[in-house]
Amino acid sequence: SQKIEQNSEALNIQEGKTATLTCNYTNYSPAYLQWYRQDPGRGPVFLLLIRENEKEKRKERLKVTFDTTLKQSLFHITASQPADSATYLCALGPNNQGGKLIFGQGTELSVKP
Amino acid sequence: DAGITQSPRHKVTETGTPVTLRCHQTENHRYMYWYRQDPGHGLRLIHYSYGVKDTDKGEVSDGYSVSRSKTEDFLLTLESATSSQTSVYFCAIRGLAGGPDTGELFFGEGSRLTVL
Numbered sequence A: 001s002q003k004i005e006q007n008s009e010a011l012n013i014q015e016g017k018t019a020t021l022t023c024n025y026t027n028y029s030p031a032y033l034q035w036y037r038q039d040p041g042r043g044p045v046f047l048l049l050i051r052e053n054e055k056e057k058r059k060e061r062l063k064v065t066f067d068t069t070l071k072q073s074l075f076h077i078t079a080s081q082p083a084d085s086a087t088y089l090c091a092l093g094p095n096n097q098g099g100k101l102i103f104g105q106g107t108e109l110s111v112k113p
Numbered sequence B: 001d002a003g004i005t006q007s008p009r010h011k012v013t014e015t016g017t018p019v020t021l022r023c024h025q026t027e028n029h030r031y032m033y034w035y036r037q038d039p040g041h042g043l044r045l046i047h048y049s050y051g052v053k054d055t056d057k058g059e060v061s062d063g064y065s066v067s068r069s070k071t072e073d074f075l076l077t078l079e080s081a082t083s084s085q086t087s088v089y090f091c092a093i094r095g096l097a098g099g100p101d102t103g104e105l106f107f108g109e110g111s112r113l114t115v116l
Helices: none
Strands: A003-006 A011-014 A019-026 A032-038 A045-051 A056-059 A062-067 A072-077 A086-093 A107-112 B004-007 B010-013 B019-025 B032-038 B042-051 B054-057 B064-070 B073-078 B087-094 B105-107 B111-115
Touching: A003 A086, A011 A019, A019 A086, A019 A107, A032 A062, A032 A072, A045 A056, A045 A062, A045 B105, A072 A086, A086 B042, B004 B087, B010 B019, B019 B032, B019 B087, B019 B111, B032 B064, B032 B073, B042 B064, B042 B073, B054 B064, B073 B087
Parallel strands: A011 A107, B010 B111
Antiparallel strands: A003 A019, A019 A072, A032 A045, A032 A086, A056 A062, A062 A072, A086 A107, B004 B019, B019 B073, B032 B042, B032 B087, B042 B054, B064 B073, B087 B105, B087 B111
C-alpha cells in the first residue's frame, strides 16, 4: 500500500540555522508533491508545490527538492525564525484531475531564539 | 481568504447519536474534501466531491456518509457516532477561484468532535 513517512521526531533548531525536513514515500508515483504548514488548532496552509519533472523549487526562505528516483522530498527553511515553529506536512498528488492528496503525518519544528 | 467555513467548530456527543458537520464555501469551487486528523495518523481522506451530487470514498469512509446538493455546501454525516470517530475534521476546497488548478487545497479551521 502507499506510504508516506516524515521525520517522526520533532525537530529542534537554533534561530538562524537551516531546518531540513524529510518526506519519503513508497508504492506511489506522484505527479506532484506539496508542503503545508499547520499551526496548533488551525487548518493546514499550502506553502509550495513541486512537480515530478522539477528538481527544485524556491519561495523566499523556503526550498523544496524532489527526487523521484530516491522517492524523497527535502524541505528547507533557511535563516529560520521562531515564527517558523509549526508542524509541516507533505502531501502527494496523483496525475488525474480532482485527484486525492495523500498526506504524511507531519514533522513538528521548533525554532529556539 | 478562500471563503471556507465549517460548523460546528466544537461538538460533544454520545455514542450512537447522529452527527452532521457542515462545510460551506463561497467561491464556487468544484472539488471539496473531508479529512480527519488524528495523532500519529496525519490527515486521512474520508470522502470527497467533484460536483453537485458527485461524491466518492476516501481511505477511511466506513461509518461516514456525505451529501452535496448544492455547490457551496458539503455535509459529512456520522449516522451513529462511535468513540473511534472522536477526531478533528477538516474540510478543504481545491484551487483558487478563477485561477489555474495546481492541486493545492485550502482548508477550513476544523471541527473538533468528541464522542463519549
